[in-house]
Amino acid sequence: MNTQDFTWLKKGILNELEITEYHLTSPKLHEEATAILLSDLHGTRYGKEFIQTICSYHPDFILLPGDIYDEWCDIQKTTNLLRKLKDIPMFYSTGNHEERMDEYFEVLEDLRNLGVHVLQKKVLSFSVRSNLFEIGGISSRLTEKSYEAKEINALYQTEGYRILLSHRPHWKNLYNAMEVDLIVSGHAHGGQWRMPGGHKGLIAPQQGFFPTYTEGLLKLKHAQLLIGRGLVKEYHGIPRLFNPPELVVIHFHP
Ligand SMILES: [Fe+2]
Numbered sequence: 001m002n003t004q005d006f007t008w009l010k011k012g013i014l015n016e017l018e019i020t021e022y023h024l025t026s027p028k029l030h031e032e033a034t035a036i037l038l039s040d041l042h043g044t045r046y047g048k049e050f051i052q053t054i055c056s057y058h059p060d061f062i063l064l065p066g067d068i069y070d071e072w073c074d075i076q077k078t079t080n081l082l083r084k085l086k087d088i089p090m091f092y093s094t095g096n097h098e099e100r101m102d103e104y105f106e107v108l109e110d111l112r113n114l115g116v117h118v119l120q121k122k123v124l125s126f127s128v129r130s131n132l133f134e135i136g137g138i139s140s141r142l143t144e145k146s147y148e149a150k151e152i153n154a155l156y157q158t159e160g161y162r163i164l165l166s167h168r169p170h171w172k173n174l175y176n177a178m179e180v181d182l183i184v185s186g187h188a189h190g191g192q193w194r195m196p197g198g199h200k201g202l203i204a205p206q207q208g209f210f211p212t213y214t215e216g217l218l219k220l221k222h223a224q225l226l227i228g229r230g231l232v233k234e235y236h237g238i239p240r241l242f243n244p245p246e247l248v249v250i251h252f253h254p
Contacts, residue, residue, distance in 0.1 A: 008196060008197065008242075009196075011242075011244040012196055012241065012242035012243075012244065013241070013242075015233045015234070015239070015240055015244055015245055016244055017046075017050070017053075017231075017244065017245050017246070017247055018244040018245070018246050018247070019053070019246075019247045019248075019249060020246055020247070020248050020249070021248075021249040021250075021251060022217055022226065022248065022249070022250050022251065023251045023253060024182065024224070024250060024251070024252055024253065025252075025253045025254065026161055026181055026252070026253075026254070027254070028131075028132075028159065028160065028161045028181065029131050029161055029252050029253065029254045030129075030130040030131055030254055031129055031130055031131060031254060032251065032252065032253055032254075033060045033128045033129070033131050033133075033251075033252040034057055034058060034059045034060055034249065034250065034251055034252070035059055035060060035061050035062065035063055035249075035250040035252070036054050036057065036059045036061075036062045036063070036088075036247070036248065036249055036250070037062075037063045037065070037184055037226065037228045037247075037248035037249075037250060038062060038063070038064050038068065038228075038231060038247070038248075039064070039065050039066070039067065039068075039184075039185070039186030039187075039228035039229075039230050039231065039248075040066070040067040040068075040095070040186040040187065040189055040228065040229075040230025040231060040232050041067070041068040041069075041078055041081070041230075041231045041232060042067055042068075042069070042070045042073055042097065042230075042231075042232035042235070043068075043069055043070060043072075043073020043074055043075065043077045043078050044073075044077070044231055044232050044233055044245075045077045045081075046081060046231070050081075050247075051081070051084050051085065053247065054085065054088075054247070057249050059088055059249075060088075060089070060128040061088060061089040061090065061091060061126065061128070061133075061135075062085060062088050062089070062090045062091070063090075063091055063135075063163070063165055063184050063250075064090060064091065064092040064093070064116070064165070065092075065093050065095070065137070065165040065166060065167050065184050065185050065186050065228070066092075066093055066094050066095025066096070066097075066098065066140055066165075066167035066185075066186060066187070067095030067096070067097045067098065067167065067186060067187065067230070067232075068082075068092070068095070068098070069097065069098050069101065069107055070095075070097035070098070070100075070101070071097060071100045071101045071102070072236060075103060075107065075110070079110055079114070082111070082114050082116065083114060086114050086115055086116075089115075089117070089126065090114075090115070090116040090117065091116070091117045091119060091124070091126075091135045091137065091163075091165060092111055092116050092117065092118050092119065092137065092165070093118075093119050093120070093137030093138060093139065093140075093165035093166060093167060094108075094120065094137075094139045094140060094141065094167065095140055095167040095186070095187065096140045096141075096167065096168075096187070099139070099140065099141045117135070118137075119135065119136055119137025119138075119165060120137065120138070120139050121136075121137075121138055121139070121152070121155070122136060122137065122155070123135065123136035123155040123156055123157070124136070125157075125158055125160060131160075131161065131252070132158060132159075132160030132161070133160050133161050133162075133163060134156050134157070134158055134160045134161070134162045134163070135163045135165070136152070136155055136156065136162070136163070136164050136165070136180075137164065137165035137166065138152060138164070138165075138166050140166070140167035140168050140187070144168070144171040144173065144174050147171075147174055149174055149177030149178055149179075150177075152164070152178065153177075153178060153179045153180075156179070156180065161181050161182075161252070162179075162180035162181045162182070162223075163180065163181065163182045163183075163184065164178060164180045164182070164183045164184070164223075165183075165184055165185075166183055166184075166185050167185055167186060167187050168185060168187050168206070169185040169186070169187055169188055169213035169214070169225065169227040170187075170188075170204075170206055170207050170211070170212070170213045172213075172220075175220050175223065175225055176220050176221040176222075177221070178220075178222060178223050179222050179223075180222070180223045181223055181224070182223060182224050182225075182226060183220070183223050183224070183225045183226070184225075184226045184227075184228070185213075185225065185226075185227050185228070186227065186228045186229075186230050187204070187205065187230075188201065188204035188205070188207065188211055188213055188214040188215075188227065188229075188230075189201075189204070189214075189229060189230045189232065189235060189240070189243075190214050190215050190229035190230065190240070190243040190246070191203060191204050191210075191211050191214040191215075191243065192204070192235065192238065192240060192241070192243060193240070193241040193242070193243060194241065194242040194243045195242060196242045197242070198242065199215065199216070200214075201214040201215075201243060213225075213227055214227060214229065215227050215228070215229045215246070226248070226250070228246055228248045229243065229244075229245065229246035230245060230246065231245045231246065231247065232245065233245055
């Protein structure tokens with residue numbers, strides 16, 4: 001914690017955006033590639049600077065593992081943001097909040113019209129120069145037990161680098177059985193409140209107090225699990241505390 005310039009205080013109280021960069025390597029990759037993870041936006045409006053920041057990384061693709069909209073948000077705020085990013089390939093899986101929306105089907109249609117790949121128990125092959133990625137997604141509508149790892153693993157057909165988008169970070173039994181390289185999720189919003197300089201959140205849905213799965217890169221049996229803290233600045237009147245919204249940049253290396 002830096003007590004000199006009060007950056008930590010601005011981020012902690014004023015919810016200034018924090019950027020976290022991860023470097024992942026794999027023998028399946030032949031050259032560098034970059035992805036951006038945007039999770040749990042919940043219709044939050046971000047301005048021109050946010051778009052410029054994303055573009056400054058020259059991302060090859062964007063991963064959206066759910067809750068970019070919710071049932072109370074202004075749909076146009078998220079749609080406008082995605083429209084400005086539509087030249088970058090985007091891959092999306094649903095979050096629990098989109099699934100509760102009256103406009104659920106409308107929102108999925110809007111996303112498809114913007115060229116976003118909506119992944120509902122579906123895997124797509126996607127080349128980035130000489131790299132082959134297979135990017136899949138599952139919905140958070142079902143429970144962990146309603147998914148068969150075997151069935152999801154079978155959707156991946158190539159020897160490319162395998163990514164799974166799945167909103168809920170705490171489905172550890174399912175994820176430990178997944179034969180993919182990377183799982184990206186969100187949902188826990190970093191545990192909402194933290195102590196200054198700390199990385200332990202106070203509470204998260206389905207995980208209760210002092211949750212385990214709120215941020216960062218975790219090693220699983222076969223895969224790595226990358227959890228975004230989310231971009232929503234406050235959750236319907238409940239502020240984030242010492243838990244700034246997060247833009248995640250993933251650098252892939254051979
Ligand atoms: Fe969320």
